[in-house]
Amino acid sequence: MVDFIVRVEDLRVWFPVARSFIDVLRGRAKLYVHAVDGVSFFVREGETYCLAGESGCGKTTTGRTIIRLTPPENVVSGRVLFKPKKEVYEYIATHVPEAIVEEEGAVDVYRVPSKYIKPLRREMQMIFQDPFGSLDPRLRVRDILEEPLIIHNMGEGHEERLERVIKALELVKLTPPEEFIERYPHQLSGGQRQRVAIARALILNPRFIVSDEPVSMLDVSIRAEILEILDELRRKFKLAQVFITHDLALARYVCDRIGVMYLGRIVEEGPVDDIIENPLHPYTRALVAAIPEPDPENRKKLRELRIKGEVPSAVHIPAGCRFRPRCVAFDENAWVQERCRAEEPELIEVEPGHRVACWLYSKA
């Protein structure tokens, strides 16, 4: 078994669709948004794993579930395993033995009740997509960064905490810190806010972070800068990371391995260069084809978009292979159609580390 920091096993996160009173009276079945519908992957120490895919395919939900932001009642199946620091592991082992799993050093995140979750929270953090919403508008930068320290009783007194706040600001290159420390979020640019958010996530010294499209809401001109800071800090603190993005070009720049999600499932997974240079799944191929090509000579390729239709709703998942209604390969390969209709393909390894969920590659 690989040595992981985070491992997600057959995770399903469903959100009930609100029914009207009339629907209830008519006895209509309760419907669910299948936001995450059977996702498994792992992240190694110091590794960045990308979750890519169109908007609405369940990336954010997966990320939020890993750090236990999704309410347990919506996690209908699966496990999230996490290997915390030794002290935290021991703390959980003594207080919540049922959260301990067979894998050495790992805990089942959703088995830890909220009463005992606090030490675990220190270890896993998240950078949210929207830097305009993720900072409380009424708090100053110093209050925002001091908050995690106060919550975890870190730092002896106000002064020591302030030291740490200043250090954290220096880490994200908001210098000189005294210029930013008294500011309110509305006095900062989007990039500056995201740096504060990064500083806040890292001030607790986590070993794992989820970065949910951290630059997608920023001006193109400052994205590289933020990504660089993030990458530098990730290396410096040997962070494991789940990096969420809908941009394959960005994924190639940021991650080691990538999982391509479609409608709540990972349809292809592998080292990022493999996936982009040799996409196998019809969906991944379409995504890769859509990457804007910097070289004008190659731009022609882009024209043939090998996908049809729109993303169906995550409430009514198509039977069989969920990609079938949009799959061009399905139309072209009559021999596979029966299986595509009948059964959901599982991820199978086609090359070392490169796995794909499509009947086209099934050996059986």
Added chain:
Amino acid sequence: MARAVTARRPSLKERFRGVSEILTEVRGQLMGKIGLGLIVFFVVVSIFALLTIPWDFYIEWNDRKLWEEYPEVVPPVWVSHFGVPVAQHVSKIMSEPTETMLYKRPKDYNGITLFGYTTIYRLRYRLKDPAFPQGILIMFEDVAINNFTYRGKLIRPDSISVGVHVLLHRPDGKVLLINEPTPRSLTEIASAKTVRFDDAYVANQILAMYPGTNMTKDYATSNAVKLAFGVYEDGVIKPLRGTYEVELIVTYLARGVSLEALKNVIEAGEIGVREVKMVIEGSAYGLMGTDSYGRDIYRALLYSFPVELVIGFIAAVAAVVIGLMMGVISGYYGGWVDEIIQRVIDIMGAIPALPILILVGAALQERGASPWMMLFVIIAFLIIFGWGGLAIIVRSMTLSIKSEPYVDAAKTLGASNIYIIFKHIIPQIVPYAMASLVFSVPAAVLTEAGLSVLGIRHNLPTWGTVLADARDYVYAGGSYGVWWWILPPGILMGLMSVAFVFLGLALETIVEPRLRRR
């Protein structure tokens, strides 16, 4: 370098910057200015009231006896500045008789026969304007009724016979006897305490003053006071201006005791009348006039200032705090907690609060509940039925704040629910809650007043009860002309509402910048 940033806690000034900034903004708006100004006025007057009126003034207010000597349903004295003729109200306490005499034999004095040791108290009264006083009242404030010995014999106060005559000397020289002078014992005088203007008795003397006119006994009786202070001519009574004198004559006689000895013990203050109050009830009184029991409306209105503010603030603060907490809990925790709170609000909204309060109030009144108990019940009702509306708004605000990414961020950092509620949610709602609080202060005051008018009396003198008394007076056939009784409490309630509504509107434009018109 960066260490140059000094580590310090936010100072008090910084912490309250929010509040003082809001106040500055409020003052920048015309409505805010008016509202704040009025509130300052109400607070200053309340403090003045607390300093000048005893807190248990309501006991005095509800004791009818204490207000007997005041004219009933008369306007304030300052109406004279607007040309309204006014008969002055005069009240004088005398502990020494103006004159004493000793009649060893029956003797005629101003048409009455006196015999014994006689003390005379005189009060001059000038009627300047063509107006009628409301009456004459003599009160024996202090009567000594001790035993004493005379030549070895024990003399008891009930064996001392006392004659009381009250004469009214008119400017035209005529003299009226305002009550029937039946001799009484000293103990009777001590317990009766007052001598009133006897309409029927005076009427007879009046009739004798106008022989040959067609004046009837009934007419003379029902207009006795006016006739005593006026002249009857061609079927109308005109006030007789000039200087009057009220003369109270008290004669003492004791069988078997020499008059000199009697005089000595009386002068020594051992027995007899020691202090009298002579009152001529005017046709105007005080700063704000009187009600139908002669009570000083000014004092009730003043007493009411702090009472109304306290009613308004307790009811509003409690309702807002409960509404805020319930709304936050409901919105934040959701689930069955939310369900229960929302259903409770629905039920409260469906309960006819006012009819129930009227019933409860009537039942309490029946049982003679204390004013504080009544007030407590009214405030409790205002609170119980007052928090629901805010709770619904706060719930929806909480729902939207709860889904803000910074709340998720706080959760990720390990913040507990309580921490998130107090650190991230409530601070955002507080400004709205403040505006709502400001709006519900006058609502509570007006409800309290409305209940008084509907008959739920807590019997504390408040603007509401004063107004309710005026209503009772008018319903019982009184004239609507009692403006001094109706307008001031009405205007004060209106001003209080305006004050808080203006402040609330100003606050609202500050906490809700979208409302700002610039």
